Amino acid sequence: MQPRLDPLRIASQTHTLANGLRVVAHYDASAPSVAVHLMYHAGSREEHPGRTGLAHLLEHLMFEGSLHAPKGEFDDLLERVGGSNNGSTWLDRTNYFETVPAHAVELALWLERERMAHFLPVLSEEMLELQRGVVLNERLQSCESRPYGLADERLYASLFPAAHPYSWPTIGYRADLEAITLADVRAFYEQFYTPRNAVLVLAGDLRPERAFALAERYFGDLPAGPPPSRLDGVAAPHARTRPLSMQDHVSFPRWYRATAVPRFGSPEWAALDVLSYVLADGESSRLQRALVRDGQLAQDADTWLFPTELHGVFGIVATARSGVEPARIAAAVERTLAELREQGATEEEVAGAVRRARRDQLAALDELEERAEELALAATLLGDAERLNEQLDLYRRVTPDELQRVAREYLAEGSGATLTVLPGEEVVADAA
Amino acid sequence: MPRDAAARALPRPRLGPPPAPRVPEAQRFTLDNGLRVVAVERPGLPQVVLRLMLPTGSGGDPAGRAGTAALTAQLLGEGTATRPAAALHAALDGLGAAFSAQATHDGSEVEMRLLAETLDAGLSLLAELLCEPAFPPGELERVRAELLDALEARLDDPANVADDRLMREVFGPEHPYGRLSIGTPDAVAMIARDELAGFHARHYRPAGAVLVAAGSVPPATLLRSLERSFAGWLGEAAAPALPPVPAHAPGAGRCVELPWPDAAQAELRLGGLGMERSSRDWVPGIVANYLLGGSTITGRLGRLLREEKGWTYGVRSGFSAGRQPGGWVVETAVEAEAAEAALEATLAEIERLCREPVGDDELQRARDALVLSLPRAFETPGRIVSRFATIESYGLAPDYWQRFAGEIAAVDAAAVQEMANRYFRAAGLARVLVR
Numbered sequence A: 001m002q003p004r005l006d007p008l009r010i011a012s013q014t015h016t017l018a019n020g021l022r023v024v025a026h027y028d029a030s031a032p033s034v035a036v037h038l039m040y041h042a043g044s045r046e047e048h049p050g051r052t053g054l055a056h057l058l059e060h061l062m063f064e065g066s067l068h069a070p071k072g073e074f075d076d077l078l079e080r081v082g083g084s085n086n087g088s089t090w091l092d093r094t095n096y097f098e099t100v101p102a103h104a105v106e107l108a109l110w111l112e113r114e115r116m117a118h119f120l121p122v123l124s125e126e127m128l129e130l131q132r133g134v135v136l137n138e139r140l141q142s143c144e145s146r147p148y149g150l151a152d153e154r155l156y157a158s159l160f161p162a163a164h165p166y167s168w169p170t171i172g173y174r175a176d177l178e179a180i181t182l183a184d185v186r187a188f189y190e191q192f193y194t195p196r197n198a199v200l201v202l203a204g205d206l207r208p209e210r211a212f213a214l215a216e217r218y219f220g221d222l223p224a225g226p227p228p229s230r231l232d233g234v235a236a237p238h239a240r241t242r243p244l245s246m247q248d249h250v251s252f253p254r255w256y257r258a259t260a261v262p263r264f265g266s267p268e269w270a271a272l273d274v275l276s277y278v279l280a281d282g283e284s285s286r287l288q289r290a291l292v293r294d295g296q297l298a299q300d301a302d303t304w305l306f307p308t309e310l311h312g313v314f315g316i317v318a319t320a321r322s323g324v325e326p327a328r329i330a331a332a333v334e335r336t337l338a339e340l341r342e343q344g345a346t347e348e349e350v351a352g353a354v355r356r357a358r359r360d361q362l363a364a365l366d367e368l369e370e371r372a373e374e375l376a377l378a379a380t381l382l383g384d385a386e387r388l389n390e391q392l393d394l395y396r397r398v399t400p401d402e403l404q405r406v407a408r409e410y411l412a413e414g415s416g417a418t419l420t421v422l423p424g425e426e427v428v429a430d431a432a
Numbered sequence B: 001m002p003r004d005a006a007a008r009a010l011p012r013p014r015l016g017p018p019p020a021p022r023v024p025e026a027q028r029f030t031l032d033n034g035l036r037v038v039a040v041e042r043p044g045l046p047q048v049v050l051r052l053m054l055p056t057g058s059g060g061d062p063a064g065r066a067g068t069a070a071l072t073a074q075l076l077g078e079g080t081a082t083r084p085a086a087a088l089h090a091a092l093d094g095l096g097a098a099f100s101a102q103a104t105h106d107g108s109e110v111e112m113r114l115l116a117e118t119l120d121a122g123l124s125l126l127a128e129l130l131c132e133p134a135f136p137p138g139e140l141e142r143v144r145a146e147l148l149d150a151l152e153a154r155l156d157d158p159a160n161v162a163d164d165r166l167m168r169e170v171f172g173p174e175h176p177y178g179r180l181s182i183g184t185p186d187a188v189a190m191i192a193r194d195e196l197a198g199f200h201a202r203h204y205r206p207a208g209a210v211l212v213a214a215g216s217v218p219p220a221t222l223l224r225s226l227e228r229s230f231a232g233w234l235g236e237a238a239a240p241a242l243p244p245v246p247a248h249a250p251g252a253g254r255c256v257e258l259p260w261p262d263a264a265q266a267e268l269r270l271g272g273l274g275m276e277r278s279s280r281d282w283v284p285g286i287v288a289n290y291l292l293g294g295s296t297i298t299g300r301l302g303r304l305l306r307e308e309k310g311w312t313y314g315v316r317s318g319f320s321a322g323r324q325p326g327g328w329v330v331e332t333a334v335e336a337e338a339a340e341a342a343l344e345a346t347l348a349e350i351e352r353l354c355r356e357p358v359g360d361d362e363l364q365r366a367r368d369a370l371v372l373s374l375p376r377a378f379e380t381p382g383r384i385v386s387r388f389a390t391i392e393s394y395g396l397a398p399d400y401w402q403r404f405a406g407e408i409a410a411v412d413a414a415a416v417q418e419m420a421n422r423y424f425r426a427a428g429l430a431r432v433l434v435r
Helices: A054-061 A073-080 A102-117 A125-144 A151-159 A174-179 A182-192 A208-219 A269-280 A286-293 A326-343 A347-365 A368-382 A387-397 A400-410 B068-075 B085-095 B116-131 B137-156 B158-171 B185-190 B193-203 B219-230 B282-294 B300-308 B336-355 B360-372 B381-393 B400-409 B413-424
Strands: A013-016 A022-027 A033-040 A084-089 A094-101 A198-204 A244-248 A254-261 A298-306 A312-320 A417-423 B027-030 B036-041 B047-054 B098-103 B108-115 B210-215 B255-258 B265-273 B312-319 B327-335 B430-434
Touching: A013 A208, A022 A208, A022 A368, A033 A102, A033 A368, A054 A084, A054 A094, A054 A125, A054 A182, A073 A084, A073 A102, A073 B360, A094 A102, A094 A368, A102 A198, A102 A208, A125 A174, A125 A182, A125 B265, A125 B312, A125 B327, A151 A244, A151 A254, A151 A312, A151 A417, A198 A208, A198 A368, A254 A326, A254 A400, A269 A286, A269 A298, A269 A312, A269 A326, A269 A347, A269 A387, A269 A400, A286 A298, A286 A312, A286 A326, A298 B137, A312 A326, A326 A400, A326 A417, A347 A368, A347 A387, A347 A400, A347 B047, A347 B085, A347 B108, A368 A387, B027 B219, B036 B219, B036 B381, B047 B116, B047 B381, B068 B098, B068 B108, B068 B137, B068 B193, B085 B116, B108 B116, B108 B381, B116 B219, B137 B158, B137 B185, B137 B193, B158 B255, B158 B265, B158 B327, B158 B430, B210 B381, B265 B336, B265 B413, B282 B300, B282 B312, B282 B327, B282 B336, B282 B360, B282 B400, B282 B413, B300 B312, B300 B327, B300 B336, B312 B336, B327 B336, B336 B413, B336 B430, B360 B400, B360 B413, B381 B400
Parallel strands: A022 A198, A244 A417, B036 B210, B255 B430
Antiparallel strands: A013 A022, A033 A094, A033 A198, A084 A094, A254 A312, A254 A417, A298 A312, B027 B036, B047 B108, B047 B210, B098 B108, B265 B327, B265 B430, B312 B327
16 A cells, blocks of 8 residues: 655664663754753652552652752753753653753753752652642642543543552552652652663754763763662453443533553554544544534543553543433444444545644644654653654554454453543542 | 762853844735735644634624624534535545634634645635535534533633633623633523624625744745635625723722632632733733743742642733733632632732832843743744734734844833732732632
8 A cells, every 4th residue: 555644754863871871862953942851761650559649749859959959940040041841750751851942951951960860868858748738739630629630540440450550640649649758759769760761862953963972971970770670560451341430520421431452652553543533533533423413412522542651541531412321422432433343444534534643743743842752752662762753654554454453452342441420529539 | 879979060061152032034925805924934844834813703792692703613614605514524634634713802713734735725625614604503503502511511610610700800791801702601592593604704804814824835835825715705804893991800809709619729810900912011011920920830929839838739820912901810729728828928929029129130030031932932833823823913013023032131120010010919909719
């Protein structure tokens, strides 16, 4: 088959320092900016039951200062040069990133070095208590006080057995957040925040030779750190589960379905992603028609696909229209999936979905910060930043047959976990 | 051996001079039918982002028909004179296009994102749905029902309840800025198909509208394609003036408390009247705001409420842009028990900014942050479109962004204090507390 789209290539070079830090350089001088992206291969999946939320709480603490850049300086110094910065924690990784005008790249590198090398001496009970409070407020604001805000954590706690590290939420359960100690924080940092467990991407108006030289200057002298110990095998996700329901302070029922699928970077990955577009992206997509437009059962319908390492997660969600029983939504989704499994999608449908996926990839990759993150994710989870291009290329060749095959394989009737959120009194209690 | 013992201290790097801010140049054209076009070539990935702006939004809703502009925009993609909705969607989705339309208080906007290779076909579809929407009755009833559900669902979120109430306290229930641009349930239920068609006929016209585009396509190519697709679109867009906003926020000085069962957090808002986007106060105003709460972590409010007290995940403040004076709002969600303390602390910080001139160092940081971060504001086609759309929507000078850095640099401590006293003073602010 002829590929449908021109190739899309994000060029990069990788150099590994003696201590194991992998440095990825991507040159683009179209704006006088550089994105600095440091990704540690550690996320909430490295936590243990009873200490969930640890990885994310540590991320907060990392902004609270280091030995030579005391509290307040991190943001202050970057703002003075016109830089932006942030960090995020997820299941498999934690990232820290700055976008700075090209003259300030060394400042960002120095600050990242500072917190990779000189964080523990400033870590204190006082800092921990303060950020524990901030994170508990974050949990309130983004989960407990938001409509449907606790649905995700119930859904994953149902899809994955309790011992599986994807079964708990990255933000952490309230009781666990309250229990985390300084010793927990220290141990996690010492184990995972090391050169050998990190990828540094420098993207933008900076020549690769200089990027590698700067990486050597700011990180080359740091010890590699201990080999990170990871769980050896994880319990398999549930193939099917008992349907769950919960009540929340909402006006309309919402129905969720999630299944575990092959990991990010697997040969089926592009087909799974294109399937998510065929199902719910665009008004002509299968679920928009079946649930929203023709069926008039739902106000909205969407899909998601997690690019995660142990498994991917494929999700479907829809909010009921006024007076519609959520069971009718569940039935309509299952019917739609059955049609795809039995008859597949048309060539035109797949071609359009591939173009829409490309559209979203272009929109994301246009931003330096996101481009750096995609390179970092490929290096972290797939072993090589270059594999980003191989992933992008797979989309050009997805066929209707392949799409049908992944639908049959991974979206079988009644597979995975389902959750219905019903209007009622919200019950805020940890799922664990 | 612990790492910190092993690692030496490296001196903080000394930086060279910052790169000169580069703001892209736009090319401006007017088509024969009067449609103005602002095009920016942004070499890079093969895509184009377009935003077509009509000069009337919910501010032009007929009396008793709040939501007319919004429903009109939503129905654009729901079928045309020659193509039913399903065929239109199959065509758009087949191209890989993203299309959306909405009404704000000040205008109506249609936005499209295209793969560069589909430019001609995409623009031809855009022209079709803009010029000859059919407003099919069946689609209207479905969209209306969805909108009514959405209006109900948004009140499930205490943050929305707080936002909505604050706007009413600041602008009053009569001014369009005091209401949601998507309308009210009572009015949305009443709007007839003919009213949408009438709104469209009056306001969706090329003369008076502006199309802003940015992407990998050269402006000349874009212009040729636009001329082909939009030649048949004719007429002048009616643009009734908005009523003036009240001279004083009707809720100024009072605190409205709205109960929320079992709230663990309180949604807290403070707000007052701001300025029109074209005001000379805008630039000094955003510097003053940046110092207070525009910068969420290092601003005075973030530093106190989050970094010192740990009461909240975040607090921010900001002006909203408008043709008429928009609002100025402080927003946060805090632990329920800390609500009173957070409100007092916020007012105290405001009072301090009004009373004491800001120090040179703090002011310099704010100015540098705003100026040196400019390249990011123009980094992607989507952001370029937003920046130039601002110029067009509010009648700013064509070289506004070229002059922006110089204007920020000229803001001094006296100007900051003047802005704080003009826009942030406690007496002019309404407060809303949902918990």
